[in-house]
Amino acid sequence: MKEVDFNELGKISEKIDLPKIMKSVGDLNDQQLQGLMKMLTEKAKKGQHKLPPIDGDFYEYDLKLDQEYRAIQLKVRQFMETEIEPIANDYWNRAEFPMQIIPKLAALNICGVAYEGYGCPALPFVMEGIIAEEIARVDVSISTFFGVHSGLAMGSIYLCGSEAQKQEWLPKMQKLEAIGAFGLTEPNVGSGVAGGMETTCEETQDGWILNGQKKWIGNATFADVIIIWARDIKSNQVKGFLVRKGNPGFKAEKIENKMALRTVQNALITLTDCKITEADRLQNANSFRDTAKVLRMTRAGVAWQAVGCARGAYESALKYTKKREQFGKPIAKFQLIQNHLVEMLSNLTAMKSMVFRLSELQDQGLLTDEHASLAKVFCSMRTRDVVSRAREVMGGNGILLEYDVARFVADAEAIYSYEGTKEINSLIVGRAITGYSAFV
Structure with missing residues (x-):
């Protein structure tokens, strides 16, 4: 039995009526005593409660990547979290581009990731999507810069250029020695x-x-x-x-x-x-059919980008709810907050499932305009919902840049519009499923 500290007991007796408390405890039956001890023990362990990790990959799609591809994903993630995350809000607020990151981004060797030859890695399109998600998860602006350069610009030369044009530009662009x-x-x-x-x-x-x-x-x-x-x-x-x-x-x-x-x-x-x-x-x-080939290839990347934006907002909001306390406990303990988080995760998981299959079709040579358009429509709409709920669970702090979600909310609006609006992409899918073109 632990030795009684009478000095400490004397201090406690000055604050509370010990005899009265002892009498009350003595009147408790065995079941009530066990309940009291459990409550006191759980309170003591409150600070030791281990919470699950913050991870938007709820269905563990990362497990589908082999060791080589997983290493690339984690390399990009580390770069974004160490090099970009600390400066993202500042450059976004000033509307300036951090030119100093370009050599560091080049060192990742991820430009033109799915192209063959010209110094490009020739990896599956699934990896191109994973990279787009990882970049957008931290900063959609950097993801857009990368998508324009590696996807639209390099892709135009790769698909539509002569061999001489490819030889002149693609190796330099792959190394980010020339920007497109x-x-x-x-x-x-x-x-x-x-x-x-x-x-x-x-x-x-x-x-x-x-x-x-x-x-x-x-x-x-x-x-x-x-x-x-x-x-x-x-x-x-x-x-x-x-x-x-x-x-x-x-x-x-x-x-x-x-x-x-x-x-x-x-x-x-x-x-x-x-x-x-x-x-x-x-x-x-x-x-324009040749232009459309480029858009078809890169539209899948924009759908992945929407997933990254939603994931960044969801993970930021989840982290916030575990730390933010109201009424004496973290707001993550409240039912309505958990409902918002689950709604966000449901959308995010559905989006991730769609784009993963989309890239698999692309790798199999089966990608069509309507496949890419459906993913763009669904993911850009659901991203809007995710970032809105993320801002909501953060209350007033959700509009402050320092909590990141405000940036995701704003950037989701751009994703919703570029690479084809919701309406245009819907008509592409509508034409495919009905056989009738509703374009004017």
């Missing part, structure tokens, strides 16, 4: 760009002349090569061009005052009699 951008959307034409493109190209004896404007072009303020899509005045077909940094007649102005993806350097591009040689025309881009 992708110019398709215009000030007056977004969803209807396939048939209503206003930017024109005209063939001359010396090559081509481009005129028009492009808007929302990520990376364009500092990119070394910008893929520009333009309508041929003569044939009315869409063609692609490699516009080099500093090309006369090319001007990129940073778009200010954005509420989302503030770290991404989006630009308004103006092309004024911009002269391009035939050697810099994408030799295998001769209609």
Whole structure:
């Protein structure tokens, strides 16, 4: 039996009526005494309660990755958590891009991850998706920068370029020694760009002349090569061009005052009699169908990006609810908070299941436009719901950048719109399942 500390007992007796308490305890039956001891023991162990880890991969899709691929995933995760997470809110708030991270990002060797040759790793498309999720889980802006460069820009050259163009650009872009951008959307034409493109190209004896404007072009303020899509005045077909940094007649102005993806350097591009040689025309881009090949390949990556955004918001909110106390206990103990968390996790898990299967189809050569579009529609909508609930469980703190969720809430709005709006992607799927086109 533990020795009684009478000095300590004397101090306690000054605060409470010990004889009265002893009499009350003596009046308890055995069952009541056991209940009292259990309550006191559990209270003593309260600070020792081990909580489950914070992990949005509830169905353990990571277990489907072999050791090599899991190592790549964890390498990207460590980079994002150590190099990007500490600076993400600051650069997002200032609407500036952290140029110093580019060499460190290059060292990961993940650009053009699913392409073959030209220094690219040639990994499965599933890994391209996993990487997109891991980057967006911490910062959707950095994920967008990466997706524009590695997916849209490199993908355009990989799918539509000549061998000479691939040899010139892809090895440098894979190492991030040259940065790429992708110019398709215009000030007056977004969803209807396939048939209503206003930017024109005209063939001359010396090559081509481009005129028009492009808007929302990520990376364009500092990119070394910008893929520009333009309508041929003569044939009315869409063609692609490699516009080099500093090309006369090319001007990129940073778009200010954005509420989302503030770290991404989006630009308004103006092309004024911009002269391009035939050697810099994408030799295998001769209609919008070729442009669509690039969009089909990269739209799957945007769906994965939506998963990453939702996962980052969910994990941030879950972490917060375990620490934030109200009414004397962590708010994670309250039923309504747990309901929100489970709703978030349900959406997240459904999204992850969809994109994982989507990438499997891509690896099997079975990916269609409607497959990619359905994933983009569902994941971007569900991400909106997840980030909204994440902000809700955090109360007023949910609108502060320091808790990260506010950034995810804003960035989810950009994911919802780019790479095809919800309406356009819905019509692509609708056409596939009904056999009727509802496009105007």
